[in-house]
Amino acid sequence: xxxxxxxxxxxxxxxxxxxxxxxxxxxxxxxxxxxxxxxxxxxxxxxxxxxxxxxxxxxxxxxxxxxxxxxxxxxxxxxxxxxxxxxxxxxxxxxxxxxxxxxxxxxxxxxxxxxxxxxxxxxxxxxxxxxxxxxxxxxxxxxxxxxxxxxxxxxxxxxxxxxxxxxxxxxxxxxxxxxxxxxxxxxxxxxxxxxxxxxxxxxxxxxxxxxxxxxxxxxxxxxxxxxxxxxxxxxxxxxxxxxxxxxxxxxxxxxxxxxxxxxxxxxxxxxxxxxxxxxxxxxxxxxxxxxxxxxxxxxxxxxxxxxxxxxxxxxxxxxxxxxxxxxxxxxxxxxxxxxxxxxxxxxxxxxxxxxxxxxxxxxxxxxxxxxxxxxxxxxxxxxxxxxxxxxxxxxxxxxxxxxxxxxxxxxxxxxxxxxxxxxxxxxxxxxxxxxxxxxxxxxxxxxxxxxxxxxxxxxxxxxxxxxxxxxxxxxxxxxxxxxxxxxxxxxxxxxxxxxxxxxxxxxxxxxxxxxxxxxxxxxxxxxxxxxxxxxxxxxxxxxxxxxxxxxxxxxxxxxxxxxxxxxxxxxxxxxxxxxxxxxxxxxxxxxxxxxxxxxxxxxxxxxxxxxxxxxxxxxxxxxxxxxxxxxxxxxxxxxxxxxxxxxxxxxxxxxxxxxxxxxxxxxxxxxxxxxxxxxxxxxxxxxxxxxxxxxxxxxxxxxxxxxxxxxxxxxxxxxxxxxxxxxx
Numbered sequence: 001x002x003x004x005x006x007x008x009x010x011x012x013x014x015x016x017x018x019x020x021x022x023x024x025x026x027x028x029x030x031x032x033x034x035x036x037x038x039x040x041x042x043x044x045x046x047x048x049x050x051x052x053x054x055x056x057x058x059x060x061x062x063x064x065x066x067x068x069x070x071x072x073x074x075x076x077x078x079x080x081x082x083x084x085x086x087x088x089x090x091x092x093x094x095x096x097x098x099x100x101x102x103x104x105x106x107x108x109x110x111x112x113x114x115x116x117x118x119x120x121x122x123x124x125x126x127x128x129x130x131x132x133x134x135x136x137x138x139x140x141x142x143x144x145x146x147x148x149x150x151x152x153x154x155x156x157x158x159x160x161x162x163x164x165x166x167x168x169x170x171x172x173x174x175x176x177x178x179x180x181x182x183x184x185x186x187x188x189x190x191x192x193x194x195x196x197x198x199x200x201x202x203x204x205x206x207x208x209x210x211x212x213x214x215x216x217x218x219x220x221x222x223x224x225x226x227x228x229x230x231x232x233x234x235x236x237x238x239x240x241x242x243x244x245x246x247x248x249x250x251x252x253x254x255x256x257x258x259x260x261x262x263x264x265x266x267x268x269x270x271x272x273x274x275x276x277x278x279x280x281x282x283x284x285x286x287x288x289x290x291x292x293x294x295x296x297x298x299x300x301x302x303x304x305x306x307x308x309x310x311x312x313x314x315x316x317x318x319x320x321x322x323x324x325x326x327x328x329x330x331x332x333x334x335x336x337x338x339x340x341x342x343x344x345x346x347x348x349x350x351x352x353x354x355x356x357x358x359x360x361x362x363x364x365x366x367x368x369x370x371x372x373x374x375x376x377x378x379x380x381x382x383x384x385x386x387x388x389x390x391x392x393x394x395x396x397x398x399x400x401x402x403x404x405x406x407x408x409x410x411x412x413x414x415x416x417x418x419x420x421x422x423x424x425x426x427x428x429x430x431x432x433x434x435x436x437x438x439x440x441x442x443x444x445x446x447x448x449x450x451x452x453x454x455x456x457x458x459x460x461x462x463x464x465x466x467x468x469x470x471x472x473x474x475x476x477x478x479x480x481x482x483x484x485x486x487x488x489x490x491x492x493x494x495x496x497x498x499x500x501x502x503x504x505x506x507x508x509x510x511x512x513x514x515x516x517x518x519x520x521x522x523x524x525x526x527x528x529x530x531x532x533x534x535x536x537x538x539x540x541x542x543x544x545x546x547x548x549x550x551x552x553x554x555x556x557x558x559x560x561x562x563x564x565x566x567x568x569x570x571x572x573x574x575x576x577x578x579x580x581x582x583x584x585x586x587x588x589x590x591x592x593x594x595x596x597x598x599x600x601x602x603x604x605x606x607x608x609x610x611x612x613x614x615x616x617x618x619x620x621x622x623x624x625x626x627x628x629x630x631x632x633x634x635x636x637x638x639x640x641x642x643x644x645x646x647x648x649x650x651x652x653x654x655x656x657x658x659x660x661x662x663x664x665x666x667x668x669x670x671x672x673x674x675x676x677x678x679x680x681x682x683x684x685x686x687x688x689x690x691x692x693x694x695x696x697x698x699x700x701x702x703x704x705x706x707x708x709x710x711x712x713x714x715x716x717x718x719x720x721x722x723x724x725x726x727x728x
Contacts, residue, residue, distance in 0.1 A: 004028035018067050027089030056081040119264035124282050136256035138163040144224035155180040164233035166212035174383045184217045191341045198333045198340040205369030206486030208405020215306045215345045228301040230254045235307045243323045247283035254290045295340045302341045309346030350480035370489040371402035391424035399431045401502040438504035465513050468498045471597035514546050529696045533615045536694030543723040545574050556712035559705040580641035583659040608687040615694040675710045
């Protein structure tokens with residue numbers, strides 16, 4: 001078919017399979033001719049369709065959006081071509097040569113603008129107004145470059161203004177001070193490095209651990225490095241009624257941050273489809289162009305959206321406002337766009353991670369944010385007139401667990417009491433009262449969540465709590481609504497683990513846990529004395545924590561059922577030992593400590609008492625290298641979180657006791673196979689190694705008792721009598 005009039009190129013996309021192809025046709029040809037040309041271009045695909053049966057729509061949107069199979073294409077099919085005698089030129093006059101475009105732009109009020117590189121570009125008047133406005137304009141880049149000079153962990157920076165700021169920024173006693181954390185630098189090093197693919201990350205963690213400060217740091221650093229940056233400090237700015245309003249927000253924030261570095265070519269790129277739309281759609285079209293520029297630019301560019309979870313609290317906003325679909329669908333930022341950097345940060349974000357991150361994205365792209373590093377938190381405390389005081393500072397660190405949100409609550413509590421006295425002993429009572437108040441508030445939140453759960457979810461919640469408090473159990477995931485309460489944080493060590501956010505959260509969740517009954521299947525197995533190892537550990541833990549603030553007395557024997565004695569367990573709290581330590585540290589000898597997952601040799605520690613737990617008999621349990629008690633008296637080998645420098649030639653028991661009570665401990669098995677544990681030559685009072693068996697049977701280890709004369713053995717029947725009496 002011959003072309004009538006000036007030939008023009010038209011890109012076509014097939015609705016059913018999203019395939020794209022180009023045709024050439026004359027302006028004067030009609031739409032009947034157009035259908036024939038389309039069929040001739042794809043004769044195989046349209047083999048069973050007559051040209052006049054082809055249904056055509058005129059669309060004005062970037063082909064990259066339409067080609068994305070996750071994008072619902074129907075929303076763009078509003079302009080159906082139904083009049084067969086219309087000419088191609090009249091129908092597609094936006095691609096009909098330079099003059100119609102120029103004429104239309106003049107009619108729409110486009111003006112010339114001189115870009116940062118000195119070249120002129122035609123832009124819509126609304127965009128020029130934004131470029132000439134002072135709204136949301138940041139401080140000079142040189143001020144940011146100066147602030148980031150000699151960047152290092154623990155650095156205290158007073159950041160200039162970026163045009164936007166995180167919610168509640170500069171409201172606390174530290175003002176505009178930003179403390180640089182190791183995680184900030186690690187993430188920056190990752191996204192600023194050269195890459196053959198785009199880099200997408202989702203920062204996830206409970207409210208108040210500093211995610212927004214990380215986002216602000218990254219946006220500020222990218223701005224200082226002269227990257228094109230779109231920074232949305234609060235995604236609720238995008239939770240609006242229309243695409244036009246959302247587009248205006250994107251345009252305002254992007255142009256304010258980047259007008260001094262955008263070239264004429266880049267500006268031309270982001271407005272290239274704007275003349276094709278009606279004037280009300282200009283902001284939407286330019287916003288699409290901005291997202292496209294960040295994705296496909298030839299220099300590093302950053303999109304960072306804070307409070308991202310707000311977009312998914314109810315009905316996802318990106319499903320209602322399709323301009324924002326790239327903020328839901330990470331596949332939009334295809335792997336081959338090697339300069340694109342995308343960061344989503346969110347409180348109440350677990351729903352997005354669980355429901356909208358697909359095909360392994362969650363495993364590879366989520367970065368967990370938890371409590372601050374101790375040395376960074378120290379600097380934060382130094383900024384407060386009371387909490388900086390030696391002795392008080394250490395206690396404040398314990399009660400807050402290095403969590404900025406908890407520190408804010410503590411500072412508000414101190415301010416409310418108008419505290420000026422700085423006596424350390426007196427202040428400890430203040431901290432206890434603060435913790436009681438926080439526990440009550442957190443418990444109310446947790447109980448409301450639990451009461452609203454269906455029965456099946458209540459069972460999973462119990463299992464998830466148990467696995468969090470008992471690291472030997474396989475991890476059970478919390479449901480996303482619980483995660484969004486912000487009471488626990490996550491970290492990765494091979495797999496994802498959960499920990500209470502702070503001591504107040506731990507106490508509140510333990511209170512809840514202690515109110516739960518044991519599962520019926522465990523009760524039934526307990527009654528017949530046939531628990532699995534995992535079930536016995538769960539049952540024992542459940543009963544032990546329920547005996548907090550009471551006295552537990554257990555009858556013991558040696559490994560051959562002789563030398564009867566009694567072991568007394570008294571504790572006022574329960575806590576988990578972190579994997580960089582072997583103990584809970586000084587002042588915690590009345591706290592029942594549980595070793596982290598793969599903690600060497602022992603299960604529980606209480607002051608100088610070391611406890612092993614197993615359903616096996618002692619000989620079987622002790623035959624494994626990982627549980628052989630003799631290893632506890634041999635020089636310890638380096639392991640995760642504990643270096644040879646820390647070990648310094650000591651064995652596990654010596655290291656534990658040094659951490660708890662101070663240096664100078666010695667722990668040996670003497671030639672008579674007795675445990676000899678001293679500090680500076682004096683016997684350590686109360687040192688015991690206890691073995692608790694979780695299956696019926698009397699110890700009858702006549703040979704093994706000669707090797708371990710001092711192991712105190714507790715039989716299953718005694719545990720049942722003292723702890724399980726109300727169950728069996």
